[in-house]
Amino acid sequence: xxxxxxxxxxxxxxxxxxxxxxxxxxxxxxxxxxxxxxxxxxxxxxxxxxxxxxxxxxxxxxxxxxxxxxxxxxxxxxxxxxxxxxxxxxxxxxxxxxxxxxxxxxxxxxxxxxxxxxxxxxxxxxxxxxxxxxxxxxxxxxxxxxxxxxxxxxxxxxxxxxxxxxxxxxxxxxxxxxxxxxxxxxxxxxxxxxxxxxxxxxxxxxxxxxxxxxxxxxxxxxxxxxxxxxxxxxxxxxxxxxxxxxxxxxxxxxxxxxxxxxxxxxxxxxxxxxxxxxxxxxxxxxxxxx
Amino acid sequence: xxxxxxxxxxxxxxxxxxxxxxxxxxxxxxxxxxxxxxxxxxxxxxxxxxxxxxxxxxxxxxxxxxxxxxxxxxxxxxxxxxxxxxxxxxxxxxxxxxxxxxxxxxxxxxxxxxxxxxxxxxxxxxxxxxxxxxxxxxxxxxxxxxxxxxxxxxxxxxxxxxxxxxxxxxxxxxxxxxxxxxxxxxxxxxxxxxxxxxxxxxxxxxxxxxxxxxxxxxxxxxxxxxxxxxxxxxxxxxxxxxxxxxxxxxxxxxxxxxxxxxxxxxxxxxxxxxxxxxxxxxxxxxxxxx
Numbered sequence: 001x002x003x004x005x006x007x008x009x010x011x012x013x014x015x016x017x018x019x020x021x022x023x024x025x026x027x028x029x030x031x032x033x034x035x036x037x038x039x040x041x042x043x044x045x046x047x048x049x050x051x052x053x054x055x056x057x058x059x060x061x062x063x064x065x066x067x068x069x070x071x072x073x074x075x076x077x078x079x080x081x082x083x084x085x086x087x088x089x090x091x092x093x094x095x096x097x098x099x100x101x102x103x104x105x106x107x108x109x110x111x112x113x114x115x116x117x118x119x120x121x122x123x124x125x126x127x128x129x130x131x132x133x134x135x136x137x138x139x140x141x142x143x144x145x146x147x148x149x150x151x152x153x154x155x156x157x158x159x160x161x162x163x164x165x166x167x168x169x170x171x172x173x174x175x176x177x178x179x180x181x182x183x184x185x186x187x188x189x190x191x192x193x194x195x196x197x198x199x200x201x202x203x204x205x206x207x208x209x210x211x212x213x214x215x216x217x218x219x220x221x222x223x224x225x226x227x228x229x230x231x232x233x234x235x236x237x238x239x240x241x242x243x244x245x246x247x248x249x250x251x252x253x254x255x256x257x258x259x260x261x262x263x264x265x266x267x268x269x270x271x272x273x274x275x276x277x278x279x280x281x282x283x284x285x286x287x288x289x290x
Numbered sequence: 291x292x293x294x295x296x297x298x299x300x301x302x303x304x305x306x307x308x309x310x311x312x313x314x315x316x317x318x319x320x321x322x323x324x325x326x327x328x329x330x331x332x333x334x335x336x337x338x339x340x341x342x343x344x345x346x347x348x349x350x351x352x353x354x355x356x357x358x359x360x361x362x363x364x365x366x367x368x369x370x371x372x373x374x375x376x377x378x379x380x381x382x383x384x385x386x387x388x389x390x391x392x393x394x395x396x397x398x399x400x401x402x403x404x405x406x407x408x409x410x411x412x413x414x415x416x417x418x419x420x421x422x423x424x425x426x427x428x429x430x431x432x433x434x435x436x437x438x439x440x441x442x443x444x445x446x447x448x449x450x451x452x453x454x455x456x457x458x459x460x461x462x463x464x465x466x467x468x469x470x471x472x473x474x475x476x477x478x479x480x481x482x483x484x485x486x487x488x489x490x491x492x493x494x495x496x497x498x499x500x501x502x503x504x505x506x507x508x509x510x511x512x513x514x515x516x517x518x519x520x521x522x523x524x525x526x527x528x529x530x531x532x533x534x535x536x537x538x539x540x541x542x543x544x545x546x547x548x549x550x551x552x553x554x555x556x557x558x559x560x561x562x563x564x565x566x567x568x569x570x571x572x573x574x575x576x577x578x579x580x
Contacts (some may be wrong), residue, residue, distance in 0.1 A: 013522070013557050015361065015567040068359050068562060071305065232303070267303050272358060277305040 006140050016077040017043035029132040030090040031122040037086050038067045044080035051148035051290035054084045056157030060107045063087045071276035075283035082144055086129050093122035103190055104197055111160030112210050114198040123198055150286040152177040154275055159185055162212035166219050174289040175224035177282045179275045180233055183246035184213040190240050213249045225260045226285045228278050230268025296430050306367040307333035319422040320380040321412040327376050328357045334370035341438030341580035344374045346447030350397045353377045361566035365573035372434055376419050383412035393480055394487055401450030402500050404488040413488055440576040442467040449475055452502035456509050464579040465514035467572045469565045470523055473536035474503040480530050503539045515550045516575045518568050520558025
């Protein structure tokens with residue numbers, strides 16, 4: 001991956017200081033398609049490298065939703081943390097049916113590597129987020145310390161944050177947090193649809209790799225996880241999120257409140273109005289570790 | 291306008307307390323089309339009526355952009371101000387050509403009342419904002435004091451805020467402010483296109499009613515106006531905003547810095563990243579008067 005491949009599309013001065021940049025590059029992980037990401041650089045990069053907190057967005061979203069609606073810049077500027085906002089899927093792969101549903105295909109990559117041959121050339125968001133983007137950022141000589149990364153996300157992106165954190169063999173991320181995450185996707189309709197579509201082995205193949213509740217059962221080492229969800233969230237009520245399953249699995253495996261904190265927030269829903277309300281808590285949580 | 295016509299589509303708990311509601315109703319001003327608006331109610335409505343600050347969004351926007359990206363709720367909660375977010379145009383009028391351009395027709399109502407017969411049945415955002423929405427809110431028995439209103443907006447919505455404020459015969463709004471407003475639309479391409487399309491008399495008809503720079507020349511009474519624009523704003527550089535013309539007209543008419551403050555903000559652009567940076571300043575400005 002060379003620096004020349006990276007194109008700066010725009011740069012914005014933002015509230016509380018710092019700068020938001022939008023980049024485009026040809027993504028090898030996504031089968032050579034153009035892919036965008038946003039990068040927030042806090043004011044502190046004037047005098048040194050910033051650690052990186054990765055934000056994974058939810059179904060139907062792009063690299064813009066978290067940047068525009070998350071209210072993350074204030075606390076990130078206060079703590080000197082850079083924010084990386086990847087897209088949520090490849091764009092324009094041209095695979096039959098990929099634009100038919102809002103919860104599968106475009107905008108719904110689920111942060112996995114597809115093994116179904118129909119999707120495996122393009123739908124590799126796991127590699128895109130964990131390997132390709134860090135390589136791109138390193139090659140670009142940006143003022144980032146990529147040895148200090150943490151990860152958070154919303155809904156499908158909360159699933160992504162928890163699973164990439166728990167499944168990493170290299171402890172790539174120091175901590176993980178999530179707003180309204182899909183905690184047990186092998187047991188909910190969104191996850192089952194995604195896994196049966198993207199993976200040759202379907203839900204069975206997903207269980208070991210892409211399900212936060214299953215992953216924490218096998219994760220004996222200490223973890224640093226914070227989760228918030230709202231009791232007014234319709235997707236929670238419909239059984240798409242299943243945070244209780246994750247809490248039970250965590251506790252059964254010996255992860256106490258100090259390691260896995262799951263907070264039920266009264267009356268809040270699934271929107272960015274909810275996320276922005278608890279944004280500072282999440283940034284400050286990660287600031288302890290990166 | 292009856293209360294029965296008003297449908298609550300959703301309600302969100304938001305950051306800093308308070309509640310955002312989205313409503314739908316059949317708008318007489320817009321020719322009987324369904325129209326949405328958002329309403330932010332600050333926590334203080336638990337113990338009394340809140341004054342209303344109207345936010346008018348810019349080209350291509352809806353009632354959601356300001357609510358989602360403006361960072362207005364924090365300062366509004368601090369000051370006990372309700373925020374009303376109207377849409378920017380009628381939707382689905384079915385007029386030939388209304389969806390062809392991003393800067394005319396749908397999403398581009400320019401806060402005027404059309405006189406061109408092709409548009410005059412539907413494109414009446416002036417009446418919608420100044421008369422119809424207050425009537426709807428009054429009829430709904432919401433905890434609002436509509437005798438205390440101010441108005442602000444962005445770009446096309448900044449034009450709307452300034453012109454509705456300056457043209458009101460009843461001093462409906464106590465103060466006006468704008469981010470990157472179109473200050474002299476009869477002299478810029480966006481304004482000329484809109485006026486020549488919506489108004490039978492074109493730009494000539496607009497000059498007396500819908501141009502902030504022309505209006506302030508005839509406005510001898512004291513005014514309360516705050517404007518911010520960014521020097522990195524491409525639309526400013528292209529001559530769509532023309533704040534200098536407004537400042538000159540204001541000063542020539544005797545409105546000093548205490549009445550008309552226009553601030554050039556170094557390096558900022560036309561986006562909501564800019565708006566959110568100065569959101570608190572604008573809310574606090576209006577809080578002095580409502």
